[in-house]
Amino acid sequence: MQRVQAEGHCRLALVLALDVSASVDAAEYALQRDGLVAALRAPDIQRAILQGQGAVALSVFEWSGRQQQVVVLPWVMLRDRAALEQAIGVIARARRSYSGFPTAAGYGLGFGAGMLREAPACDRQVIDVSGDGINNEGFAPALAYKHFPFDGVVVNGLAILGPDEGVQRFYREEILHGPGAFMVTAEGFEDFRRAMTLKLFRELNDLQVGERADGTTTCCG
Template identity: 65%
Template sequence: MRRGGRTAKLKGAARSALRALALLPLALLLPGPATAQQPCRLALALALDVSSSVDAREYALQRDGLAAALDDPDIRRVILNGAGPVALTVYEWSGRYQQHQVLPWVLLSEAGDIDAAVARIGAARRAYTGYPTAIGYALGHGAGLLAAAPACDRQVIDLSGDGIGNEGFGPPLAYRHFPFAGVTVNGLAVTEGGADSEVVAYYLSQLRHGPGAFVEVARGYADFRRAMTLKLFREMNDLRLGDGATGSGRCCG
């Protein structure tokens, strides 16, 4: 084919393409709106006690109680209907170097995210047995996890346990030497002795830290699910009741 004929064909094809584009709706040619997700409102690190004072039955009640609390309909609504998603991680703690991340950071922005987190927590197997209670190290580990968390409006560590620290440094030194500026630490004290027990007093005087911090009380591990559900409800709503001492609010079911 001669060059002139080939050029004419190419020009004709170009004109046809331009005519086809002219027939398209203008909206299809313009860039669509950005689908920006709402900013994360809370980075929450849940810390579960697996020290030597927690036996196998109590561990199961603690693990399953957390999974059930996260799966509670009221907690699901709080997570999904809030102003932005919640970032969640779960770790076990006991001795100086015995910390294990059960659930890596996950952004809870839809029901399937919660389903997956509940399933992973419920299937967890205890990482350590027979170690002491090193609360300062547990807090330091939690501070490190928050440093790697998604950017969120608030940062909270939720530490559960049934005893006072008996190894290493305590919470005051942890708060002094780890990055806790702006971080809230709430406690879930598990006790058989009522709200005036030694562990509750320790959590109130030593553990509780930061804006709006409070301590919730579980009357034994059989009560862990109820206490954790109420605690999550307060944390995810950023409720600040009374002087932040032991929780007594109502929610859920």
């Protein structure tokens, strides 16, 4: 993969990791993909991307089993509205890469770390992991953080509530990594758009927030 050049100040390299494991059915996959597209089209998000102090680099990949990680959107510098709309179009046209595989979160995190090694030089590096289940194949996130290059990387979580009652605790206790890491909770895939919009807004603006006892977060007034 060819490294994208920042060509000017880049404030944030952001990797979005979308869950396509067996627990995500076709309708839920569409809600996740289309929810991300809608979040990126939200006026507050577009302003946060295009009017900040420095550009934003974005990439997106899907993850599930040990070897089932596929790049949906290679690194792109979002310098202007045309670049942003082109990136949104690529995501909107995506077709699911895999189905029927387990949830290998450690492998997904390792893949995300590899993506960041190819990212432009930016002030901050963030991986944004979404999912509706806990790790059930391969090594745990702790081993990924130990053996892959995560120095200076923040990993945030978007926990999607559903049949797996342990997902919220798993994301809070095992996925979150780095200073200021936070989790947003979606009340099912139907709530993914709202949760992703909130999450992107906070990541793009580097907002510091408080966390409630249940793992949800409060923000900024």
